[in-house]
Amino acid sequence: AVVSTQSTxxxxxxxxxxxxxxxxxxxxxxKIRAGASxxxxxxxxxxxxxxxxxxxxxxxxxxxxxxxxxNVQMAVGADVKGVENRTLNRIHDDFVKLIISQQLVEPLxxxxxxxxxxxxxxxxx
Numbered sequence: 001a002v003v004s005t006q007s008t009x010x011x012x013x014x015x016x017x018x019x020x021x022x023x024x025x026x027x028x029x030x031k032i033r034a035g036a037s038x039x040x041x042x043x044x045x046x047x048x049x050x051x052x053x054x055x056x057x058x059x060x061x062x063x064x065x066x067x068x069x070x071n072v073q074m075a076v077g078a079d080v081k082g083v084e085n086r087t088l089n090r091i092h093d094d095f096v097k098l099i100i101s102q103q104l105v106e107p108l109x110x111x112x113x114x115x116x117x118x119x120x121x122x123x124x125x
Contacts, residue, residue, distance in 0.1 A: 023048070025059030032072060033079040 015038065018031030023044035031039050044052060060072065069075050 025056045035077040
């Protein structure tokens with residue numbers, strides 16, 4: 001709950017580290033989908049040993065793929081309403097730029113609000 005609250009409060013713009021209660025890949029994935037871009041393992045690592053990291057990575061890949069994502073970053077904040085996944089937006093924007101640069105389609109005009117938002121984001125980058 002804390003991770004998703006922070007993710008919502010920062011609109012997904014600030015990296016959040018999910019900590020506490022992570023002993024399985026499912027626990028880590030829950031925090032990732034809630035908005036954590038990093039997770040911290042400590043107690044589980046002490047009790048389960050270093051091999052748990054390899055097991056958790058394998059299980060995490062399965063969870064990510066089962067949800068239709070190609071990488072973990074795409075799942076960050078997936079369960080948080082009202083927060084955009086900035087990674088997906090950038091992938092989309094890069095794809096659109098590629099298509100336009102190859103002159104496969106003509107660029108479409110955006111509504112004024114979206115155009116202003118896009119220009120602001122480009123200035124930030």
